[in-house]
Amino acid sequence: MTKWRLKCEECSREWELEVSFDLSEFSRLYHYCRFCRKNTYHAILAKIDS
Ligand SMILES: [Zn+2]
Incomplete structure (x- = not known):
């Protein structure tokens, strides 16, 4: 499992x-x-390494 930091565009x-x-292949x-x-829609801000 990988954590991703998302930002809601709304x-x-x-x-x-x-x-x-x-x-990582997606921009949103x-x-x-x-x-x-x-x-x-969410912007994909970063991958969070745990
Ligand atoms: Zn939202």
């Missing part, structure tokens, strides 16, 4: 997503935002 909040696949990700409570 509410501008940053949060971390843990997934088993590589997001359509994903559920728990702050907006809906699916939104």
Whole structure:
């Protein structure tokens, strides 16, 4: 599992997503935002090494 720092493009909040696949090929990700409570586009800011 890898953690990624995402930023919601609608509410501008940053949060971390843990997934088993590589997001580095993507520049943005359509994903559920728990702050907006809906699916939104997220900028992929960084990979977090644990
Ligand atoms: Zn949001």
